[in-house]
Amino acid sequence: MFEAVLLTVITAATPIMIAAIGELVVERSGVLNLGVEGMMIMGAVIGFAVANQTGSGSLGVVAAILAGMGMSALFGFLVLILVTNQVATGLALTILGIGFSGLIGEAFIGVPGLKLPELFIPGLSEIPFIGPVFFQQDAIVYLGFALVAAVAYVLFRTRLGLVLRAVGDNHGSAHALGYSVIRVRFAAILFGGACAGLAGAYMSLAYTPQWVENMTAGRGWIALALVVFSSWLPLRVVVGAYLFGAVSVLNLHAQAVEILDIPSQFLSSLPYLATIVVLVLISANRRLTLVNTPACLGKPFVPDR
Amino acid sequence: MKSILKATVAAAAMVVAGSAANAADVKACFVYVGPVGDFGWTYQHDQGRLAVEEKFGDKVETAYLESVPEGPDAERAIERFAREGCNIIFTTSFGYMNPTIKVAKKFPDVKFEHATGYKSADNVATYNSKFHEGRYIIGQIAAKQSKSGVAGYIASFPIPEVIAGINAFLLGAQSVNPDFKLKVVWVNTWFDPGKEADAAKALIDQGADIITQHTDSTAPLQVAQERGVHGFGQASDMINFAKDAQYTAIIDDWAPYYIHRVQDMLDGKWETGSSWDGLAEGHVVMAPYTNLPDDVVKMAQETEAKIKGGWEPFTGPITKQDGSVAAEDGVRLDDGAILGMNWYVQGVDDKLPQ
Numbered sequence: 001m002f003e004a005v006l007l008t009v010i011t012a013a014t015p016i017m018i019a020a021i022g023e024l025v026v027e028r029s030g031v032l033n034l035g036v037e038g039m040m041i042m043g044a045v046i047g048f049a050v051a052n053q054t055g056s057g058s059l060g061v062v063a064a065i066l067a068g069m070g071m072s073a074l075f076g077f078l079v080l081i082l083v084t085n086q087v088a089t090g091l092a093l094t095i096l097g098i099g100f101s102g103l104i105g106e107a108f109i110g111v112p113g114l115k116l117p118e119l120f121i122p123g124l125s126e127i128p129f130i131g132p133v134f135f136q137q138d139a140i141v142y143l144g145f146a147l148v149a150a151v152a153y154v155l156f157r158t159r160l161g162l163v164l165r166a167v168g169d170n171h172g173s174a175h176a177l178g179y180s181v182i183r184v185r186f187a188a189i190l191f192g193g194a195c196a197g198l199a200g201a202y203m204s205l206a207y208t209p210q211w212v213e214n215m216t217a218g219r220g221w222i223a224l225a226l227v228v229f230s231s232w233l234p235l236r237v238v239v240g241a242y243l244f245g246a247v248s249v250l251n252l253h254a255q256a257v258e259i260l261d262i263p264s265q266f267l268s269s270l271p272y273l274a275t276i277v278v279l280v281l282i283s284a285n286r287r288l289t290l291v292n293t294p295a296c297l298g299k300p301f302v303p304d305r
Numbered sequence: 306m307k308s309i310l311k312a313t314v315a316a317a318a319m320v321v322a323g324s325a326a327n328a329a330d331v332k333a334c335f336v337y338v339g340p341v342g343d344f345g346w347t348y349q350h351d352q353g354r355l356a357v358e359e360k361f362g363d364k365v366e367t368a369y370l371e372s373v374p375e376g377p378d379a380e381r382a383i384e385r386f387a388r389e390g391c392n393i394i395f396t397t398s399f400g401y402m403n404p405t406i407k408v409a410k411k412f413p414d415v416k417f418e419h420a421t422g423y424k425s426a427d428n429v430a431t432y433n434s435k436f437h438e439g440r441y442i443i444g445q446i447a448a449k450q451s452k453s454g455v456a457g458y459i460a461s462f463p464i465p466e467v468i469a470g471i472n473a474f475l476l477g478a479q480s481v482n483p484d485f486k487l488k489v490v491w492v493n494t495w496f497d498p499g500k501e502a503d504a505a506k507a508l509i510d511q512g513a514d515i516i517t518q519h520t521d522s523t524a525p526l527q528v529a530q531e532r533g534v535h536g537f538g539q540a541s542d543m544i545n546f547a548k549d550a551q552y553t554a555i556i557d558d559w560a561p562y563y564i565h566r567v568q569d570m571l572d573g574k575w576e577t578g579s580s581w582d583g584l585a586e587g588h589v590v591m592a593p594y595t596n597l598p599d600d601v602v603k604m605a606q607e608t609e610a611k612i613k614g615g616w617e618p619f620t621g622p623i624t625k626q627d628g629s630v631a632a633e634d635g636v637r638l639d640d641g642a643i644l645g646m647n648w649y650v651q652g653v654d655d656k657l658p659q
Contacts, residue, residue, distance in 0.1 A: 004510040008503050015499075102342055109342045112546050115531075208498040208524040210546060213340030214372060215522075217497040248500070252507040255490040255655070256457065264491035264658050 005253055006133045010141060011207055013245030015040075015199040015216075018144045019223035020230070020237045021151050022195020027227055028155065029188035030168035030296035031079065034090025036196050037220025038097020039071040043200025045101040048113055048211040057116045061140065061201045068197020069190050071097060076189040080182050083300045094220070102213045113209035116140065140202045145238075147195065152234035164188060168294035171301045181301050196220065229275055231282055231292045240278070247271040329366035331570045333357060333563075334391035336382055337371040338398035339496045345521030345540040346495065346557070347371065350397045350420075353559030360564050364571065375400025380407060387412040393570050395563070396420065398495075399464050405429060416575050418566060421466050423644055427577055432562055435583025436466070437473035437643065439555030439591060440517075441618035442608050443537045444477025446552050446594075447515040448485045449601045450535060455486040457508025459518040459525055461495050463658045467519045469646040473618050474517060475653055477608075488513055489655035498524035509534055526550060535596065542592040553605070554592035561587055581640065585613040619643055624651040 019036050026033050046067035051060025075093050078084045116138040125135040155161035166174045167184045175181050203216055222244065230236035251267035283289050335354050339347035354367050368391065373382045379401045386394050387408055393416040396405045402422035409417045409429045417429040425431050447456045458474065460467050471489060478485040488511060490504045497520075505516050505525035509532050516529045516536035523546040529536040530550040538544065538554025562580060569575040582588040591609060594602045612618065619642075621632030626649040632638050649657050 004506070008506045008510075012499065012503055102340060105342060109348070110344045110541075110545060112527075203499065208502050208522070208527060210498070210523055210527060211342075212344060212498055212522055213342035214496070215498050217494075217499060219499070249503050249507065252490050252492070252500075252504045253510070256488050256507045256511040256513075265493055268491075268493040 003129060003133055005249060008249045009242060009245045010133065010137065012249050013241040014141050014144050015202045015207060016219050016223045016226060016244060017237060017241035018140070018147060018202065019196045019199035019220060020226040020241060021144075021148050021234060022192040022199075023223055024227045024230065024232060024234060024237060025151060025155075025164070025195075026188050026192035027297055028168045028232060028294055029164050029185045030171055030294050030299065030301070031185050031189060032086045032090065032298040033072070033075055033093070033189060033192055034087060034224065035071065035075055035093025035097065035220075036192075036223050037216060037218065038094035039068045039193050039196035040097075040200040040203070040220045040223075041101045041214070041216045042071050042097045043068045043197030044204035044215055045105040045108070045200075045211055047197070047201035048108055048204040049104065051114045051205055052108060052111060055114070057114050057205055058139075060114070060205055061116070061198065064201030064205075065194045065197045068193040068195070068200065070193070072189045072193020072196070075193070076186045079300070080185055080189075083302055086298055086300070098214060105211045105213060108211040109213075111211070113211065114205060115209040116206045138206050140198065140206055143198070144202075148234050148238055155234065165294070168296055171296050171299070175301070175303060181303065185301075196223075199223070225275055229278055229282070231289055232294065233292060240275075243274060243278075244271050247274050330364050331361075331393065331567060332366045332368065332389075332391045333567050333570070334386040334389075334394045335367065335369040336373050336379065336386070336394065336396045336398075336401060337369060338373060338375060338400070339521055340372050341369070343496055343521050344523055344543070347397070347521070349540050349557040350395075350559055353563040356560035357563045357567050361567060361571070365567055373401075377404075380404035383408045383417075384411070387415045392416060393418065393567065393575070399462075399466065416570065423465075425577055425579060430566075430577045430579065432566075432580040433466070433644070434557055434559075434588040435581060436555055436557070436589055437469045438583045438612045438618060439589050440470045440473040441477035441612070442591065442605050443517060443553065443555065444474035444479075445481050445608060446537075446597065446601060446605055447474070447517070448478035448481035449604065450552065450597070451482075451485070451515045453512050453514045454482065454484065455488060455511075455513045456515040456517060457505070457511070457513030458487055458489045459501055459504045459508070459516070459520055460489050460491050461520050462493065463491065465644055465646045468649070468657070469619075469643050470519050471653060472646065472650045475650055476618060476623065479652060485652070487653050487655075489653060491658055492520060494520065496521045498522040501525050502528050505529065505536075506532075523547075538592055544592065544595065549596060551592075551595060552597055553594045556590040556592055558588055558590050581644070583612070584609060585615070625649065626651055626653060626657075 043064035047060040047064030050063035051057050078089045079086050121135040125131045167181050171181045226240045229240045248271045337347040341351040370382045395418045397420045399421045405419045419431050421433045475487050492504050501520050502524040505528040514534045518525045518539050523543045526536045526543050526547040530547040535550050540557050542554045544551045617637045619638040621636040622634045623631040625631045
């Protein structure tokens with residue numbers, strides 16, 4: 001029973017965790033990309049389409065990642081080179097993604113999808129309880145955990161991470177030191193797009209293997225909220241994603257067993273309430289919040305000519 | 306964040322599609338709650354719109370707005386259509402009821418048709434289908450086929466139409482197995498494949514081996530297929546998603562109604578009214594019965610024939626959840642009681658959200 005609940009929590013948490021870790025890197029570089037939902041839905045439709053046409057789930061995942069990167073490259077070009085407003089461009093990216101994905105996906109409505117196979121990790125998958133929950137999942141779940149670990153390591157333990165954070169905290173100084181702010185930010189944006197695309201592929205190839213318009217249903221926005229929730233710290237993204245997944249799944253289980261006599265509308269709003277409560281608790285510690293918030297977040301950078 | 310989301314969805318919805326026959330006699334416009342590609346509720350309404358286009362050709366122009374959130378945004382969308390010269394506007398979700406009435410007051414010359422609601426006016430007609438007839442049949446099938454004796458019901462919002470569906474399903478099931486149990490999970494959305502799938506998983510984990518839904522995506526049925534349990538398609542035939550899991554589907558066929566009403570517009574005969582048809586008139590259609598033994602198929606077909614012959618599934622004895630009598634033996638609930646249903650029948654394993 002508990003095991004079954006946990007399994008559902010993992011599938012619910014994985015897409016928002018992956019999209020959020022990508023956006024975290026983008027925001028650490030000082031760029032706010034509100035187009036996560038749009039990149040995610042493009043990943044979902046392209047991933048589904050390619051997997052459907054080629055019969056290969058892995059090709060679908062790769063194509064989804066490329067689709068997310070393509071969308072983010074467009075965003076990067078607009079906000080970094082043409083220095084457009086980041087908030088407006090991000091919103092436009094989401095609208096474009098939702099509309100365009102519907103257009104591409106029209107041929108795939110009502111077509112059953114391909115589900116990524118579960119990979120059993122030898123040895124580990126046989127551990128009672130932990131095995132079935134954590135080591136009998138599809139590749140994207142493992143990839144998600146690997147991504148978080150990699151991002152956490154690179155951000156705080158490598159030179160590359162230091163440069164990225166420097167660009168996000170003070171792009172003027174980073175520029176003066178000879179780092180190409182635009183190039184670093186562009187790379188970060190591409191990484192964010194790749195993650196969003198992967199998260200989309202998880203939706204259309206593993207979570208609910210099918211294509212329906214608007215199927216990400218706002219998960220990109222939740223990922224954006226998670227980044228703030230995590231106060232830009234990678235490991236907290238995992239905590240946030242699982243907390244969010246757990247609360248939303250437990251709501252459904254609680255209703256099915258009728259253990260609680262609580263209105264379902266209240267249970268449905270719990271994940272959002274939980275987010276607000278945690279945000280309040282985190283922001284109560286002002287010093288910590290300030291230390292972690294990228295100081296140049298959302299500020300455009302135009303190098304001196 | 307929620308408001309940004311809504312704004313985006315609304316903006317995304319403002320992509321008007323439609324044909325461009327300028328010389329059309331009638332412009333019929335449709336407001337949809339979901340995307341036309343949901344392969345469920347909205348998809349079926351759009352099939353009806355396409356049937357209208359096909360039937361009348363150049364004489365009728367159509368347009369639609371998709372993914373219009375219920376609430377204030379809906380009012381703007383409907384009003385925009387009215388200003389744009391639509392002669393008849395179909396608003397296809399329960400939550401559009403008050404916005405439709407409000408806009409209709411401002412545009413007395415435009416005809417409005419609101420699906421599944423109960424408020425009408427001189428220029429606002431209502432239309433609905435007797436989905437509960439189909440739900441009675443699938444309830445019977447569920448009780449015959451279930452090994453655990455428990456079915457799971459994924460419900461959207463506690464409105465009369467959904468509640469009547471739950472009750473009809475359970476009455477059908479009880480007619481086969483009086484001890485049949487029904488677990489209800491409210492997801493508070495019409496369309497979120499991920500959440501619907503999670504709800505299906507939760508219900509299966511709680512012992513349900515039949516899944517049915519009053520939400521719009523194919524996700525729950527797909528979960529049923531994966532987990533080796535069974536279920537029913539919603540709004541459209543979803544057999545492609547669940548070859549081994551789907552027993553049948555309750556298909557909404559709006560085409561006859563839309564063609565009929567647009568014809569009335571062309572003839573200048575349109576009048577307000579309230580249409581409520583079901584299996585007999587072909588507005589509700591059962592998909593082929595599959596994955597079922599012959600005797601169960603026969604039972605389902607017999608019930609279908611009986612309903613087409615005029616029998617109402619909400620015929621007594623019906624006992625409410627609180628033990629009071631809703632209908633005496635042989636007494637049929639009147640239409641108003643079904644359309645405004647706000648109570649559970651005895652045996653539903655859930656407390657009705659208020």
